[in-house]
Amino acid sequence: MRVMPRFAAVTLALAVASAANAGGLVEPRLRLKHADHAPRVALTLDACGGATDDRILSALVENRIPATIFVTGKWIKRNAASLAVIHAHPELFELENHGGRHVPAVDTPRKIYGIPSAGSAEAVSAEVESGAAAFAATGETPPKWFRGATAQYSPTAIALIRKLGYRIAGYSINGDGGSLLGATEVARRLASAKDGDVIIAHINQPKHAAGEGVVKGLLALKEKGYTFVRLNDAETEGSDGTTE
Numbered sequence: 001m002r003v004m005p006r007f008a009a010v011t012l013a014l015a016v017a018s019a020a021n022a023g024g025l026v027e028p029r030l031r032l033k034h035a036d037h038a039p040r041v042a043l044t045l046d047a048c049g050g051a052t053d054d055r056i057l058s059a060l061v062e063n064r065i066p067a068t069i070f071v072t073g074k075w076i077k078r079n080a081a082s083l084a085v086i087h088a089h090p091e092l093f094e095l096e097n098h099g100g101r102h103v104p105a106v107d108t109p110r111k112i113y114g115i116p117s118a119g120s121a122e123a124v125s126a127e128v129e130s131g132a133a134a135f136a137a138t139g140e141t142p143p144k145w146f147r148g149a150t151a152q153y154s155p156t157a158i159a160l161i162r163k164l165g166y167r168i169a170g171y172s173i174n175g176d177g178g179s180l181l182g183a184t185e186v187a188r189r190l191a192s193a194k195d196g197d198v199i200i201a202h203i204n205q206p207k208h209a210a211g212e213g214v215v216k217g218l219l220a221l222k223e224k225g226y227t228f229v230r231l232n233d234a235e236t237e238g239s240d241g242t243t244e
């Protein structure tokens with residue numbers, strides 16, 4: 001039997017991914033609006049829970065690479081030392097809301113990548129508001145952007161989160177496949193970013209190989225002359241009514 005060509009495998013994977021969304025969930029895209037200058041990208045990093053990948057955090061500081069970091073209430077409680085590093089570099093880092101407990105912002109009961117959704121409008125609101133409450137408790141600047149766990153939403157949850165005053169952060173490059181990809185593939189994905197891309201990767205898995213790839217990919221982009229911009233410093237355009 002012939003081995004499936006690589007592109008066919010990719011097509012199949014995309015078809016499976018679309019099927020997973022057949023229940024009406026959306027995974028919004030976000031890009032930077034075109035501006036007339038050197039190619040630039042936005043780096044967004046999710047801190048879902050657990051620890052901090054210091055390989056990434058220290059590389060950002062050493063190489064002066066700005067980033068928007070989406071943190072959960074759970075992560076804020078357990079990572080005081082990393083927060084101190086982030087606070088020491090306000091010119092590099094901004095923190096935004098990744099929810100209180102890392103529950104997908106979907107208002108019907110279901111599982112996404114095996115994680116039970118919030119399941120109701122009230123529970124989606126609670127996830128967003130408890131994330132904001134964790135910011136308030138530690139004196140962080142109030143968040144303006146929200147990104148739900150798994151980055152998938154029901155359209156009604158998107159409308160609800162917008163009503164709570166947030167823009168919703170999609171992305172255009174999935175840099176690390178939920179932090180599960182190998183270092184070489186992660187580096188390749190990041191290094192392939194084009195002007196205007198918004199990259200998503202994770203900064204809470206210090207033991208995964210993906211983090212090494214994040215650092216390599218960022219340094220490759222920097223080497224090529226790319227600049228990095230935070231979401232609040234750029235004009236953005238999101239799909240599915242997430243930013244307009």
Ligand SMILES: [Zn+2]
Pocket residue numbers: 046047048098102148149150
């Ligand atoms: Zn997450």
